[in-house]
Amino acid sequence: MLDDFLIRAAIAGVGVAVAAGPLGCFIVWRRMAYFGDATAHAALLGVALSFAFSFSLFAGVLAVALVLSLAVTGLSARGYPVDTLLGVFAHGGLAVGLVVMALIPGLRVDLMGVLLGDILAVGKADLAVIWTGAALVLGLLAWRWAPLLTATLNADLAHASGIDPRREQLILTVALAVVVAVSLKVVGALLISAMLIIPAATVRPLARTPEWMAALAVAAGALSALLGLWLSMVADTPTGPSIVAVATGLFALTAGVRARRG
Amino acid sequence: MALLSANSVSVFRDSRLVLDGVDMSVDRGEIVTIVGPNGSGKSTLLETLIGAIRPDRGKVVRAPKLRIGYVPQSLHIDPSMPMPVHRFLALPHPHDRLSRARALAQVGLSDAVEDQPMTGLSGGQFQRVLLARAILMEPDLLVLDEATRGLDQPGTAAFYEIVEDLRQVLNCGVLMVSHDLHVVMSASDRVICLNGHICCHGTPEIVASAPEYRALFGMGTRGTLALYRHTHDHAHDADHNCGHDHSHGDGDHHAG
Numbered sequence: 351m352l353d354d355f356l357i358r359a360a361i362a363g364v365g366v367a368v369a370a371g372p373l374g375c376f377i378v379w380r381r382m383a384y385f386g387d388a389t390a391h392a393a394l395l396g397v398a399l400s401f402a403f404s405f406s407l408f409a410g411v412l413a414v415a416l417v418l419s420l421a422v423t424g425l426s427a428r429g430y431p432v433d434t435l436l437g438v439f440a441h442g443g444l445a446v447g448l449v450v451m452a453l454i455p456g457l458r459v460d461l462m463g464v465l466l467g468d469i470l471a472v473g474k475a476d477l478a479v480i481w482t483g484a485a486l487v488l489g490l491l492a493w494r495w496a497p498l499l500t501a502t503l504n505a506d507l508a509h510a511s512g513i514d515p516r517r518e519q520l521i522l523t524v525a526l527a528v529v530v531a532v533s534l535k536v537v538g539a540l541l542i543s544a545m546l547i548i549p550a551a552t553v554r555p556l557a558r559t560p561e562w563m564a565a566l567a568v569a570a571g572a573l574s575a576l577l578g579l580w581l582s583m584v585a586d587t588p589t590g591p592s593i594v595a596v597a598t599g600l601f602a603l604t605a606g607v608r609a610r611r612g
Numbered sequence: 613m614a615l616l617s618a619n620s621v622s623v624f625r626d627s628r629l630v631l632d633g634v635d636m637s638v639d640r641g642e643i644v645t646i647v648g649p650n651g652s653g654k655s656t657l658l659e660t661l662i663g664a665i666r667p668d669r670g671k672v673v674r675a676p677k678l679r680i681g682y683v684p685q686s687l688h689i690d691p692s693m694p695m696p697v698h699r700f701l702a703l704p705h706p707h708d709r710l711s712r713a714r715a716l717a718q719v720g721l722s723d724a725v726e727d728q729p730m731t732g733l734s735g736g737q738f739q740r741v742l743l744a745r746a747i748l749m750e751p752d753l754l755v756l757d758e759a760t761r762g763l764d765q766p767g768t769a770a771f772y773e774i775v776e777d778l779r780q781v782l783n784c785g786v787l788m789v790s791h792d793l794h795v796v797m798s799a800s801d802r803v804i805c806l807n808g809h810i811c812c813h814g815t816p817e818i819v820a821s822a823p824e825y826r827a828l829f830g831m832g833t834r835g836t837l838a839l840y841r842h843t844h845d846h847a848h849d850a851d852h853n854c855g856h857d858h859s860h861g862d863g864d865h866h867a868g
Contacts, residue, residue: 379690379692380690381690496702496706497704499704500704502693503687503693503700504687504688506659506662506664507682507684507687507703508704509659509663510662510664510680510682510755511749512663513704550692551692554692554694557694558696559695559696560693560694560695562694563693
């Protein structure tokens, strides 16, 4: 069954949705959208480095994403505005990544694949990486769910309950790095934060509790992946953008219904 | 042993000394109130006591396994997060329906609010839900940071009456910071007047007549104390409209 590239693509897409749904809710609740974007863009530098030193793509992207988030957190504690830092790292990472790639002799990277994803080329090993990463992220979020919610609501409330909000922030940062690393092949560096933010924003009007919102975001993400895959087959469109286009369509649908209800 | 104490605590912020050698403590069963003008370090002191800020000098000592029920001065819930009351009360630990209903009753709310989103509550209801959450923590110490900001005067008085009752029911200490001098002063066992350092402390009567306190808050304080006693007699639930006007103006006409 896994020999069919379409089946593998579908399983990969759903895997990304499973991890990105709940994490995306936190990104939306904490207004970290730009943070997700910066991490994803800088992933390009990770791609370049993993080619340059020939280690696994996953490890390269994960390492760069982690270093970036820690650098942003550290520098912002020293008084730099966070949005400025993210602007520097997002575009700096993208640019330096492209320069490093050009400097490696004989390297021919499928740049479109890195930027927009290449879900149809997902192999069995990729599937293992994606689902391991997704399970890791889900496990991490489930384990820390109540402290994460408390810290997201109010830092002092967390402190008074014996929860360190900085530790919870670090956990989200690690989860984000993992999601970026596993999603790169599926939707590409430019569209990863779309898979985090759009499903969460889509289901917000339908959810009455944080848990429901996370679950529904997984469903919306998975539906987008499957419909997008189908769309790209019948209309012969690039797959990553098709998935994000479907997700955006779903968002417009629930936003429209919400607006009509007033 | 005190539930919580600060020993010569100093805190710098941006190399400015915000707290200067503060010594204080709270015991079980007493209500201690910190008053002070804006920028006097009240919130910094509270944040240091709950562990959000590490003191640069001195130390904060907490009783072993001290449970703190914290009521922040304001809590912004991002509209992107669906948060019904029953779910909020379960942070960070879940409680059964009965305990939730009991805690809501203790703050004068019916459990009909359980399914409402937090963002749909009135200001008074919202603060009471925050207090109910703190009660569910089974606290040894209740910490309230200007918990009545934005409430009208009867609402504020009703809120502090609940707090006074809770001290008995929960057998806990209460530490609060407030601007509502008149209400707070007489609801407290001890008052700490803060302006970077501790200017004066003691029973409300002692603090209100201390020259340091008067220098900070002016001479009208006697008047507001009198006003408090006056309004307190009439205090009624903020959400209950009894149909006649209880407005007492800004209190100046009571000052003499």
